[in-house]
Amino acid sequence: NAGVTQTPKFQVLKTGQSMTLQCAQDMNHEYMSWYRQDPGMGLRLIHYSVGAGITDQGEVPNGYNVSRSTTEDFPLRLLSAAPSQTSVYFCASSRTGDGNTQYFGPGTRLTVL
């Protein structure tokens, strides 16, 4: 049981490049989400999903796309990277329902030059 895994751990992009951050979980959790955390700041919700085929926007969705074709995977796509997207990105998963807790991945540290 690996929990929530994220790849890559580190990434450097140039402005305008695109890339996909991968997130996978092996706990059969319906709910998955992406957060970004800028230096010294709290976590902000980018996108979330309550099941395969269902996604919704969080607090800061602009510049990011997501899809959920399987229960296990929830990739985050940066369409055209900008320096403002330099951040640490965390993926999380949980069962749906208010009484359930989220499990977080180790994070991806992204730098956009």
Place this chain on the structure above:
Amino acid sequence: DAKTTQPNSMESNEEEPVHLPCNHSTISGTDYIHWYRQLPSQGPEYVIHGLTSNVNNRMASLAIAEDRKSSTLILHRATLRDAAVYYCILRDDRDDKIIFGKGTRLHILP
């Protein structure tokens, strides 16, 4: 927007109890109160959660006010490893999303 209010920072001495407060005056009857913490350079980790009754686990205790408009996370004997940002969260029961607030940065003094 986050539905909870916490102090920005707190200090405590090592090996003493710590009481971290959280206000959630707009809590609904079905909202669970969740606490997470984030150690330096790590992702958030679950601490404890509860609905109405006080809760205990190996990490902490959660005391919930009778009217549920506030709660307190209790670390019974703080260690240096407990220095972290602690987040009090109400999960949105309409769509399951979890919005983090700014949390409380806990400093432990040796």
